[in-house]
Amino acid sequence: MFMRDRVKILSFALAILTAGALPSPAQEATEYVGGRQAAANQVVVKLRSGSRLSVAKLRRLYDLDRMRRIGNSEVYVLHSRSRSAGAMLRSLGSRQDVAYVEPDYLLHATSLPNDPRFGEQWALQNNGQSILGSPGTPGADIGAVYAWDVTTGAGGPVVALLDTGVDATHPDLAANIWSASAEFSVKIGNRTLTCAQGSHGFDAIRNTCDPVDDNGHGTLVAGIIGAVGHNGEGVSGVNQQASMLPVKFLNSRGTGTTSNFVNAIDFLIQVKQMGVANVRVISNSWGGNSNSRAMMDAVSRALENDILFVSAAGNLSENTDTSPFYPASLPLPNVLAVTATDHHDQLMSSANVGPNSVHVGAPGAFILSTIPGGDYDYSSGTSMAAAYAAGTATLMLAGCPDLNALDARTVLVESAQPTASLTGQTISGGRVHADNAIKKCNVPAFTMSTTPATVEIAQGGTASITVQIAPTGGFSDTVFLGVSGGYPEALFSYVSGVVTPPASDTLTIRNTLNIPLGTYLFSITGTAGDVVRTAPLWVVITRAVKGNPQSSPGH
Numbered sequence: 001m002f003m004r005d006r007v008k009i010l011s012f013a014l015a016i017l018t019a020g021a022l023p024s025p026a027q028e029a030t031e032y033v034g035g036r037q038a039a040a041n042q043v044v045v046k047l048r049s050g051s052r053l054s055v056a057k058l059r060r061l062y063d064l065d066r067m068r069r070i071g072n073s074e075v076y077v078l079h080s081r082s083r084s085a086g087a088m089l090r091s092l093g094s095r096q097d098v099a100y101v102e103p104d105y106l107l108h109a110t111s112l113p114n115d116p117r118f119g120e121q122w123a124l125q126n127n128g129q130s131i132l133g134s135p136g137t138p139g140a141d142i143g144a145v146y147a148w149d150v151t152t153g154a155g156g157p158v159v160a161l162l163d164t165g166v167d168a169t170h171p172d173l174a175a176n177i178w179s180a181s182a183e184f185s186v187k188i189g190n191r192t193l194t195c196a197q198g199s200h201g202f203d204a205i206r207n208t209c210d211p212v213d214d215n216g217h218g219t220l221v222a223g224i225i226g227a228v229g230h231n232g233e234g235v236s237g238v239n240q241q242a243s244m245l246p247v248k249f250l251n252s253r254g255t256g257t258t259s260n261f262v263n264a265i266d267f268l269i270q271v272k273q274m275g276v277a278n279v280r281v282i283s284n285s286w287g288g289n290s291n292s293r294a295m296m297d298a299v300s301r302a303l304e305n306d307i308l309f310v311s312a313a314g315n316l317s318e319n320t321d322t323s324p325f326y327p328a329s330l331p332l333p334n335v336l337a338v339t340a341t342d343h344h345d346q347l348m349s350s351a352n353v354g355p356n357s358v359h360v361g362a363p364g365a366f367i368l369s370t371i372p373g374g375d376y377d378y379s380s381g382t383s384m385a386a387a388y389a390a391g392t393a394t395l396m397l398a399g400c401p402d403l404n405a406l407d408a409r410t411v412l413v414e415s416a417q418p419t420a421s422l423t424g425q426t427i428s429g430g431r432v433h434a435d436n437a438i439k440k441c442n443v444p445a446f447t448m449s450t451t452p453a454t455v456e457i458a459q460g461g462t463a464s465i466t467v468q469i470a471p472t473g474g475f476s477d478t479v480f481l482g483v484s485g486g487y488p489e490a491l492f493s494y495v496s497g498v499v500t501p502p503a504s505d506t507l508t509i510r511n512t513l514n515i516p517l518g519t520y521l522f523s524i525t526g527t528a529g530d531v532v533r534t535a536p537l538w539v540v541i542t543r544a545v546k547g548n549p550q551s552s553p554g555h
Helices: 002-017 055-062 085-093 217-226 258-273 293-304 382-399 405-414 434-441
Strands: 030-033 036-047 064-070 075-080 098-105 158-163 184-188 191-195 243-248 279-284 308-312 335-341 360-363 367-371 375-379 445-451 454-458 462-472 479-485 491-494 503-510 518-528 531-542
Touching (some): 158 217, 258 279, 279 405, 308 382, 335 382, 405 434
Antiparallel strands (some): 036 075, 064 075, 184 191, 462 503, 518 531
């Protein structure tokens, strides 16, 4: 029996060795398995002694086109024409005659940026180095160096900086400042603004396309998010190849108005809708205690246009659960509220917290960044922390462009690095972590969308919405659909409620006659094990037609 098994294994090895070499991983397409980058459609497998898997059976089961033995042990690389690495892992991993099977992981040479002051950027890599005379705690950083092994931001979305403007001529920023590829026009209030080719953003105070920084705060924020990395100059941003669109609505004293904020948001929505700039993230390192309906409506429009709104939690040493700080405290699912930690992973004493209202922490103390005039300086506060979170969000979206704004916030919160000083102080109890976020967002999952995204329903009427689910990264599991938010009087039903993507289902909403008129936001949810994805659905309740309540088909 032993000799027959030995001959069988040797025959299998000979067949594999003569089947042709595999190209190197650098020549192959890639996929993410468990958040790690690996060669696509390819696995490493070791068979148990006496395995009954023949070459012919393997070829048939997994549609193999290439295979080879590696090393001096009975370990082989299998490549499929049609099966993802994830699918082969699940199937081969369940077989008793397989000792182990794993992805053919990609390995990278870690290259630290050559920016001369990178060693002072403890938030990107904390080795315990001394910052302004105070040694730090190793590991109290956002894991940027490891995230850069996956992406440095090339080809990613545009991040808008709502602030005091930016010094677009700064040598460590200029290459990463968004520039209009052609002339375009937007309508601001009742005026039309035309921006020239090569312009860099919007000044909502002067209503021009030239957002010059006359305060310095916006330039500090820009350097944290997207100072050019590996250019031998100064510092590196979280996103080394960012596309930053400055929008000035704060004046030289760092003060702005709600009306100018609304105009700033409308500018960004228009340039996105026109295809001028793919704005996916807005960085907001400012705020106050005044709750504004106009502000709420503007951020809601950003949500409707799939824009994540990252906001500083404030520096008043308060609990925003009971003392809200806006816009961070706006109850919208695209708002990410960020507090600040120091280089020891301790919560900054001045930073606002909120167990139910602040989502995450991020580095905010003794942060070295760019300032106008081509120079650099240190600063502290939740402004800096929000910039690190916004930079992480844009870096993550460069690697996972299919995430919508709601899912991007979810991933950033769920991938936060657990931090003792933030436990019970924030929703996540953790610090933003770029490497964790990129690995989590690349786990096989799915995307969700609704058609229409906004629907009108009369009081007492009904409406039907198509919910579309598409797989990403080789996802093939079952998704359970649900609904949350909105108003409690609504009655929901799916045709199935359980789907395997790619697929769609129909959601029917039935209203009672006593629902107040208004606009309500629902979250359409999909759950598959630990993976949860959401899509926003806006429902506008209109007055019932007397004697004949009906719903419109949506728009």
